[in-house]
Amino acid sequence: MxxxxxxxxxxxxxxxxxxxxxxxxxxxxxxxxxxxxxxxxxxYHKHTSTDMEDIPVFYGLYAMISFLALLVVAKTVRPFLTRKEDYYD
The missing domain is CATH 1.20.5 (Single alpha-helices involved in coiled-coils or other helix-helix interfaces)
Structure with a gap:
């Protein structure tokens, strides 16, 4: 062909x-x-329900801190969850 x-x-x-x-x-x-x-x-005008939301970049900071916390938790849990390379053999 x-x-x-x-x-x-x-x-x-x-x-x-x-x-x-x-x-x-x-x-x-x-x-x-x-x-x-x-x-x-x-x-837009934010209609906040708490005083913390009045911080100018609150949502960005909250997302960044949550992301970094997720990374730390994942690195901490990884040794407990990993398997040997030939685990499924």
Missing amino acids: SRNTDKKYWLDQPGATDKVFRVVVLLAILAAIPDILALFDFV
């Missing part, structure tokens, strides 16, 4: 990867706009 090597893909065209890169950068900028505006509280 012979393979058809003459098939042209759209990423093989000159300049196509530059277009893909520009689209990815544009999407990243569009995704970052709400976060940038939220830093200045221009987008």
